[in-house]
Amino acid sequence: MENNKEEKIKFSKENFADDLRLWEQSAITLVDIRHKLISSEEAIKNxxxxxxxxxxxxxxxxEIILNDISYTVERFGVFHAGKGTELSIYPKCNWLEYYIILYKAGEPPFYKREFIRLLEKTNLFNQQYGYSPANPIFFGGQFRKMxxxxxxxxxxxxxxxKTEFYQLVYQIYNELLNEKADNFKPDVVSMVQRYxxxxxxxxxxxxxxxDSFGISISQLNRLFKKRFSCSPQAYLKEIRLNAVQSYLQNSNVTFREIANxxxxxxxFYMSKEFKKRFGQTPSDFRQNTTWTMGNLSMENILSIPYNEKSLVSVSKHNMEGEFSMFKQIKSKAVIGVALSLIFLLTACTNVPANTSNQDKEGLITKQEQVIDTEEGTRIVSTSMGEVEVPVNPKRVVVDYVIGDVIALGVLPVGVRSAFGGSAFGDVIHDATLIEKWDPEEVMELEPDLIISVVKDEFEASSKIAPTVFIPFTEMSMEERVTFLGEVLNRQTEAESAIREYYKKVEESKVVLExxxxxxxxxxxxxxxxxDVAVAGDKWGRGGDIIYNDLGFRAPDVIQSEIIGGDQHRNLSxxxxxxxxxxxxxFDWDPKLFEQTTIWNSIPAYADGRTIALDFAFFYYNDLYSQSRQLDFIVDNLLSITGED
Incomplete structure (x- = not known):
């Protein structure tokens, strides 16, 4: 255990000049601004x-947790943290509103030597602190406007x-410099509890x-009892006994293994404490539980825990409290089979990142020769908490981000039903298509990892196998692929795939220019x-590739009112x-142009400067799909000019 100190939240007036100098010289880039209203049941975890x-x-x-340091906010709070910090937000009220501003600070074009010197002295962009603002009305309005x-x-x-960002920084430093704000103290009781x-x-x-948390035993006991109505020792024993109960219910491991x-x-000590707490010995409890399990009806659920000692499975989900993953088995006849099959890991075929349509088949064949034998598990941090996943997932089931997974060299064994004609359709011909995402159908595939973009299905999927939720709309393609590289333990492949995609973009721009x-x-x-409508750069149909990656402009009215506005509009x-x-x-059948003659008077249509998109081919905007969509767009543009 590390000694959790408070240096990171302290400010000294002598460093303010250097801090402000760094803010003045840095090349600040706003990466994202997020806003959400969450209930007490929608905590942001890790x-x-x-x-x-x-x-x-x-x-x-x-309760706000930054790298295991907990802070309690009564009404309003301003926090700062650096890249790589783990953030958790636990509302202690019915509804909590929060804003997050993500930014990067780059080197300035001039004064680089001074900038580096100041950064080594006080790297304010990695500082971690929190305080209760003196002027919450200002901050609420400022974050909302931004x-x-x-x-x-x-x-x-x-x-x-960007101008308002600097106004925000000024107000924060003004309050800290003039000691108008109250720094938050770490919530030691919550930190001890979570530990x-x-x-x-x-x-x-x-x-x-x-000692590790810098508090005396007597004070810790007093504060802990005030919060939880029991001592730390009693709380720890209750956690352990509940875990014992879970093992007895859901496994056949020995009492010694459970105690360890x-x-x-x-x-022996475990048995004594267990009987004192539950009124029966572990042996009696297991016998009664086994009898109950033997009389399960078709509708009942058998819990098979994924535990950290690999007594039942190689994978475990650590999200909150005593929650553990379990499989839903509705027939007693398949219980024994399920318990044995849970250990089986079947190798899956791999496909490389960012293949074009021409060389895809050869590269897939080459990748099939690679066999990764590394076993074990590892922890990844997600928006839903920590998840323990296989080091080398072999049976992956994927929802929607199918192409991202393929781009990292992994062929899923099952996917949510994909549109026929999708960019990756000919690559997943051996994968099982799951029409309704039924838990039983997913379980039949014996996945060792599930990747999903549907938050409401997370809990059900987690009962089948370790599940990673991808907040698709909150992540850029680069962030998403990088994160999936971490989940699948293919960090190098993720970096390479992203790099190769943007290399292809730049090469395409040179040819087009x-x-x-x-x-x-x-x-x-x-x-x-x-009944025609116009789309912007974030409304699918290749808009992101055309306008953002390749850098084409739209007509002025689209540029200002659609791309810079509602992203789509119905037109007369x-x-x-x-x-x-x-x-x-356009994305309709070209034969439909015969329904009206107005298009004949439009030069682009009359001269044949048109590209017909296949809706299914352009439906997905994952990395693999976008790479092939990029090829399609560039090839068609060159074909129109006679340069294909």
């Missing part, structure tokens, strides 16, 4: 912050957000624990030629011409 961060909590009691500007992006709005929750299977000395796995000195295409405008339409045929660029991209 989120790994990708950049430096400001956090503001508004109007309710909450968020509203961020979600409606336009050049002026982004510039506004015991996580390490109950180890030998824990309450005396050493109190739950922190008891031996099985050489052919005099890159400075042209492109419009993206969907619907049909009569009367105003259609002003939305049409030099090239037209």
């Amino acid at each position: 989120y790994l912050i990708p950049t430096s961060m400001f956090l503001y909590t508004n109007g309710g009691k909450a 968020y509203e500007a961020w979600i409606n992006p336009c050049p002026l709005g982004l510039f506004y957000g 015991m929750d996580k390490h109950f299977s180890e030998a824990i000395s309450i005396g050493l624990l109190s 796995s739950t922190g008891f000195y031996d099985e 050489k052919q005099g295409i890159l400075d042209k405008t492109i419009s993206i339409f969907f619907g049909d030629p009569i 045929l009367e105003v259609l011409p002003q939305y049409v660029g030099d090239y037209i991209v």
Whole structure:
């Protein structure tokens, strides 16, 4: 255990000049601004912050944890933390509002030597602190204004957000410098509680624990009893006994193995304490439980825990409290089979990252020759808490981010039903298509890892196998692929896949510019030629690739009102011409153009500068799909100019 000190939250006036100098010289980039209203049942757990961060909590009691240091917020809180910090937010009220600003601080074009010297002296971008603001009205309004500007992006709005960021930093330093704010003290009681929750299977000395957190035993006992109505020793014993009960219910391991796995000195002491707590010996409890399990009805559920000593499975889910993953088995006839099959890991075929349509087949064949024999488990931090996953997952079931997983060289054994004609459709022909994402159907595949983008299905999936939730709409493609690289233990492949994709983008831009295409405008339409709608850069159909990756511009009205506004708009045929660029991209059957003659008067259509998209091929915006979609767009543009 590390001694948790408070140096990180202390400010000294003599460092303020250096801090402000760093803020002045740094090249600040706003990465993301997030806002959410969460209930007490929607805690944010162990989120790994990708950049430096400001956090503001508004109007309710909450527990904020930064790298295992807990702070209690009564009403309002301002926090800062550096890249790589683990953040958890536990609301202690009905509803808690919070804002997060993610930013990066880069080197300035000038004064680099002074910048590095100051950074070595006081790296304020990694500082971790929290305090109760003296002027919460200002901070609530400031974070709200920045968020509203961020979600409606336009050049002026982004510039506004950056100017307001410096105003935010000024107000924070003004309050700290003038001692207007109250620094939050670490919540030692919560930190001790969470340490015991996580390490109950180890030998824990309450005396050493109190020393590690800088508090006397008597004070810890007093504060702990005030919070939980029991002593730390009693709390620890209750955790251990509940774990013993779970092992007895859900496994056939010996009493000695259970004692070793739950922190008891031996099985005799464990039995004595168990009988005192539950009124019967572990043997009697197991017999009664076994009888009950033997009389399960078809509708009942058998819990098979994934435990940290690998007594039942190689994988375990550590999210909160006593929650453990279990399999839903509705027939007594398959219980024995399930218990044996849970140990079987079947090798899966691999496919490399970012393959084009032409060389995909050869590279897949080459990758199939690679066999990874590494076993064991590892912990990954997710937005839903810590999850223990296989070091080398072999039977992966995937929902939606299928192409991202394929891009990292992993072929899933099962996927949520994919559109026919998708970019990766011919790669997953051996995978099982799960139409309704039924738990029984998923369980039949014996997955050792499930990757899902549906938060509501997380709990059910976690009962089948270790499950990682991907907050798809909250992550960029680069963030998502990097995270999946960590989950699948393919960090190198993730870096390579991202690098190769953007290399392909740059090479494509060179070719397009050489052919005099890159400075042209492109419009993206969907619907049909009569009931037509226009799409922006975040409305699918290749918009992100065309406008953001390749850098094409849209006609001015689309650029300002659609890309910089609502992302899509239904159009009347009367105003259609002003939305049409030099090239037209559409997603309907070209034969439908015969329904109206207005398109014949539009130069781009009359001259054949059109690209028809297949909806299924462009439905997914994962890395593998986008790589092939990029090829399709570039090839069609060159074909129109006669340069294919």
